[in-house]
Amino acid sequence: MLAPARTDRQGFTPLKNASDLTLRLISLGFFLLVWTVAALIAQSSMLPGPWAVAKSMVEHTVAGDLPYHVGITLARVAAAFVIAMAIGTAAGLAMGRSRRADLLFDGWLVLGLNVPALVVIILCYIWLGLTDVAAVIAVALNKIPLVVVTVREGARTLDRELSQVAQIYRFSPRKTLTKVTLPQLYPYIMAAARNGLALIWKIVLVVELLGRSDGVGFQLSIYFQYFDISSILAYTLGFIAVVLLIELAVLRPLELRLTRWRL
Amino acid sequence: MTALSVEIKSKTYAARTPGANHTALKDLSFTVPEGEFACIVGPSGSGKTTLLNIVGGLDREMEGVVRIGDGGGTAPSDLPIGYMFQTPRLFPWLSVLDNVRVVMDGKSIEAGEAENLLKEMHLGDVMQAFPNRLSGGMQRRVALARAFAVKPQLLLMDEPFVSLDAPVANKLRRLLLDTWKARRTTVLFVTHDLGEALSLADRILFLSPSPGRIVLDLPVNLPRPRNLQDPAIDALRRDLLARYPQLLAGLVNVAHERA
Numbered sequence: 350m351l352a353p354a355r356t357d358r359q360g361f362t363p364l365k366n367a368s369d370l371t372l373r374l375i376s377l378g379f380f381l382l383v384w385t386v387a388a389l390i391a392q393s394s395m396l397p398g399p400w401a402v403a404k405s406m407v408e409h410t411v412a413g414d415l416p417y418h419v420g421i422t423l424a425r426v427a428a429a430f431v432i433a434m435a436i437g438t439a440a441g442l443a444m445g446r447s448r449r450a451d452l453l454f455d456g457w458l459v460l461g462l463n464v465p466a467l468v469v470i471i472l473c474y475i476w477l478g479l480t481d482v483a484a485v486i487a488v489a490l491n492k493i494p495l496v497v498v499t500v501r502e503g504a505r506t507l508d509r510e511l512s513q514v515a516q517i518y519r520f521s522p523r524k525t526l527t528k529v530t531l532p533q534l535y536p537y538i539m540a541a542a543r544n545g546l547a548l549i550w551k552i553v554l555v556v557e558l559l560g561r562s563d564g565v566g567f568q569l570s571i572y573f574q575y576f577d578i579s580s581i582l583a584y585t586l587g588f589i590a591v592v593l594l595i596e597l598a599v600l601r602p603l604e605l606r607l608t609r610w611r612l
Numbered sequence: 613m614t615a616l617s618v619e620i621k622s623k624t625y626a627a628r629t630p631g632a633n634h635t636a637l638k639d640l641s642f643t644v645p646e647g648e649f650a651c652i653v654g655p656s657g658s659g660k661t662t663l664l665n666i667v668g669g670l671d672r673e674m675e676g677v678v679r680i681g682d683g684g685g686t687a688p689s690d691l692p693i694g695y696m697f698q699t700p701r702l703f704p705w706l707s708v709l710d711n712v713r714v715v716m717d718g719k720s721i722e723a724g725e726a727e728n729l730l731k732e733m734h735l736g737d738v739m740q741a742f743p744n745r746l747s748g749g750m751q752r753r754v755a756l757a758r759a760f761a762v763k764p765q766l767l768l769m770d771e772p773f774v775s776l777d778a779p780v781a782n783k784l785r786r787l788l789l790d791t792w793k794a795r796r797t798t799v800l801f802v803t804h805d806l807g808e809a810l811s812l813a814d815r816i817l818f819l820s821p822s823p824g825r826i827v828l829d830l831p832v833n834l835p836r837p838r839n840l841q842d843p844a845i846d847a848l849r850r851d852l853l854a855r856y857p858q859l860l861a862g863l864v865n866v867a868h869e870r871a
C-alpha cells in the first residue's frame with residue numbers, strides 16, 4: 350500500500366547518531382549567537398536579545414497570563430481540529446469512493462481551497478457574530494478542504510481485494526469501516542492531521558486577533574499596540590513549545606501505534 | 613443433499629466499445645452434492661475465477677441461477693462461505709489471531725475457536741504476529757484457518773497454492789484435506805494443475821477455453837489418503853491425457869464427449 354509523501358512540516362528529521370545531534374546543537378547555538386549579536390548592535394527595545402525574551406516568558410508564565418491565553422487558544426485549536434478532521438475525513442472518503450459524490454462536490458472543494466482564509470473569517474464573524482462558535486467554525490472551514498483532498502487521495506487507492514474479503518465474510522458496514530477501510534486511510538489521515546495542526550495554529554491567531562478578547566492572537570495584538578516586542582516573542586516561543594510538545598507527545602506516538610504493523 | 617447448483621446461461625463483460633463484449637462463461641451448469649470435494653480444471657482465461665466470484669456472490673451480473681444449500685430461490689444465499697483467493701489477502705494491520713477472529717461471531721470467539729483452528733494449522737506460536745512477518749506458506753495457512761472459521765457451507769478455493777514451492781504446497785494440501793475430512797465441507801477448488809486436482813478431488817469438472825463451459829465431468833475414485841506422487845495418480849493422469857490429448861487446453865474429442 351502506498352503511503353502519502355511525508356509532508357511533516359513540524360517534525361524534525363530523525364537523528365541517527367551523536368554527530369547528528371552535534372550538528373543540530375551547533376545550528377541552534379549559531380542561531381542564538383546571531384540573535385544576541387544583532388540585539389547588541391541594535392541596542393533597541395525593537396530587537397530584544399534571547400535573554401530578555403526568556404525573562405519575559407518567565408514573567409508572563411508566573412503572572413499566569415501566558416498559560417491562560419495559550420490554554421484558551423489550545424481549546425479553540427482542538428475544537429476546530431476535531432470538527433475539520435471529522436467532516437473532512439467523511440467527505441474525503443465519500444468523494445474518493447463515489448465518482449458521483451466527487452463530481453457533485455469537487456467544485457465546492459476547489460472553491461473552498463481558494464477562498465482566502467481572511468475572507469472566511471470575516472464572513473463568519475459578520476454572519477455569526479463575534480463569538481467563539483464563529484471563531485471555531487471559521488478555522489474549521491479553512492481546514493476542511495485540505496483534509497478532504499488528502500483523504501480522498503487515500504480513498505481512491507483502497508484495496509479492492511480486501512473489500513472482496515469483507516464482502517465474502519459478510520462484514521457489517523461498521524466492521525468494514527473500522528477493520529478494512531480506516532486502517533488503509535490512517536497514513537492519509539495522519540498526514541492531514543499533522544499539516545492540519547500546522548495550519549490551524551496559524552489561522553486561530555488571526556481569528557483571535559480579529560474578533561476575540563482572549564487567546565494568544567488577542568494578546569499579540571495588545572503587545573503590538575504597546576510595541577512590546579519581548580512579550581510578543583515570549584508568547585510566540587511559548588506557543589511553539591506547546592505545539593512541539595503536542596507533536597511529540599500525541600501525534601508521534603499515535604502514528605507509531607497505528608502503523609506498527611508495518612515494522 | 614445438493615450443496616451447490618450452478619446454472620449460468622451466460623456471463624459477459626461489457627467492453628468499452630459497444631458490440632465488443634467478451635463472453636466469459638456460457639451454458640455452464642453443474643451441481644455439487646454436500647461434502648464433495650470438486651475441482652474445476654481449465655486453461656487460463658477460461659473463466660475459472662469468474663465462476664468462483666459468481667458462486668461467492670462477488671459478481672452478480674450474469675444470466676443464470678446459483679443456489680447454495682437446499683434453500684431454493686434465486687436470491688444469493690446467506691449461508692456462510694469460505695473463500696481462499698490466489699493470494700492470502702490477510703488484513704496486514706490485524707494480528708494473525710485477529711485476522712481469523714474478525715470473520716467470526718462473538719460466541720465462537722469466546723469459545724476459543726480461532727485459537728483452536730490456528731493450532732490445528734500449526735500456527736499456535738505466531739498468533740500475535742502481524743501477517744507480513746510470516747512466510748508465504750504460513751500466510752496461506754492463516755487464510756485457510758480464516759476460511760474454515762466461518763464454518764462454511766461451501767468453501768471456494770482459487771488456485772490457493774499456486775505460487776508456493778512444491779514441498780510447502782504439498783504440506784498445505786495435506787492440511788487442507790485433513791481439515792476437510794474432519795468437517796466434510798463442500799469444496800469447489802479451481803486449479804490448472806491436473807495432478808493437483810487428481811490428488812485432491814472426488815470429482816473433476818473440466819472447462820473449455822473461453823467462453824467457459826464444462827466439457828468433461830470426471831469422478832475420481834482413487835482411495836484416500838492420496839499423495840501427489842502416488843503412481844496411481846500419475847497413471848490416471850497419463851491415461852486421461854492419452855484419451856483426451858487436448859484436455860488441459862479444454863478440448864475433448866467429440867466422440868468421447870457424451871461417454
